[in-house]
Amino acid sequence: MEEYDVITIGAGGAAYPAAFRLKQSGYSVVMIDDKGIMSGNCLSEGCVPSKAIIDTVHNYKIMKEFSNFKLDYKDIIKRKDEVQEMRYRLHADELESAGLKIIKGTARILDSHTLEVDTATDKLKLKFRHLIIGSGAYTYVLNIPGAEFCITSADLFKIDPAVKSVPESIAIIGGGYIGVETASFMSILGSKVTVIEREDRLLPDMDAGIVEKLTGMLPEMVTHLNNEVKSIEKSGDKLKITIINENGEKNYIVSDAVMMATGRKPLIPQGTEECGIEVERKGIKANSSMQTNIPHIYATGDVNGLTPLFHAAKRQSLVAAANIMAGDTQVERFNSDSVPFTLFSIPNMSFVGITPEIARERKIECSTVTYHMAGDSMAEIRNETCGEITMLFDRNLKIIGGYVIGNDAGDIINEIALGIHKGLNARDFAEMAHQHPMTFEGLDSAARKLF
Ligand code: ADP
Secondary structure, eight states: OEEEEEEEEOOSTTTHHHHHHHHHTTOOEEEEESSOSTTHHHHHTSHHHHHHHHHHHHHHHHHHHHSOOOOOHHHHHHHHHHHHHHHHHHHHHHHHHHTOOEEESEEEEEETTEEEEEOSSOEEEEEEEEEEEOOOEEEOOOOOTTGGGOBOHHHHHSSSOSOOSOOSEEEEEOOSHHHHHHHHHHHHTTOEEEEEOSSSSSSTTSOHHHHHHHHTTSOSOEEEOSEEEEEEEEETTEEEEEEEETTSOEEEEEESEEEEOOOEEEOOOTTTTTTTOOEETTEEOOOTTOBOSSTTEEEOGGGGOSSOSHHHHHHHHHHHHHHHHTTSOOOOOOOGGGOOEEEOSSSOEEEEEOOHHHHHHTTOOOEEEEEEGGGOHHHHHHTOOOEEEEEEEOTTOBEEEEEEEETTHHHHHHHHHHHHHHTOBHHHHHTOOOOTTSTTHHHHHHHHTTO
């Protein structure tokens, strides 16, 4: 039976950063992944391909304001596929030069030191001294009649996707981040978009005040809030969706396509609980050192449900690697307070740390300052003057959170996040000569309002 110092289940963001680090430090390491390739769902059907489409659509939106510019959806997909293929080639080279191997197969945990791997041709038994479970999450599909007529994010974003043209109309079940991102770009491309959400607002997991500001800036879409989808049926060449509101009243939506965007759930490898690893509702239970209740077994990334974002998974993976190298002691910890989130709607919305709603709930005394994009040079240049930068400082003027809507949101939020990570204060931001003409200037302008 082959024996390794470290085995990872999965080869996504939760696994490969640790695998590279440990291999470099002389550990024998192997990754097991059922796709047999590095980067997990992020590259196969998640962050990278969806942003490849959204970025192109955002540019298209700007261009069409100047001219009668036309863009074929087939070309957008072609570009997206090229990006994915190019990145897979890059990852294959990185693996080869690091001397790292991925076994293509599905791993099952047999006991606290043994895995069984089902490959296309074999059943392998492998021993490990340390295990990193980075098996990610899967797209959750509602169990309702007609669910088989729905597309999911994979049908839009995988290489050679099932959706090859913009549907005349699309109904999106779920107003979470995947639903709202898709609704934004489909609307700009000319589809008639309807979003159905069970809760009383879009993006119910996010700060209500920030979402309210964003909602008014989103491209045109019809929303049915407080509504649940009951069934979907064929009606000629269209789909008929039955929805029911909080008062029990039925309504119908007819659409060319229906997308199910009802969230993701942790993908727990077989044998996890039988081996004594604790599992909670949100995923495998992991402490801030990423250890499960069995100290040499780690759970990183989407599978632990702590902060299901690729960049958080990467950080958690490196925390696990450091703790493995320290002999399963807790030398590094994961801190979610400085992990930024970006909603890639058009416009974008990002936040990090304490938001105004959290500050109110936790009764945190804070000073809030805002810079409006309406007065920003770069926003004017781009003719996209909606949005703002808002920063939250505590009683000692230490940065504790912030959010950005509009131009460069996903970039600017990183500086606020670094500020939180490094304990910067308002004066640090105020005294920084941010480059002109860039939206980042808003950071020092906003902070100076406190002096
Ligand atoms: P994360 O961002 O947390 O790394 P991903 O979903 O991107 O999550 O990556 C997890 C990878 O693990 C995916 O490629 C998934 O198909 C793979 N995977 C999930 N369960 C198993 C398993 N039991 N054996 C092998 N690979 C698995």
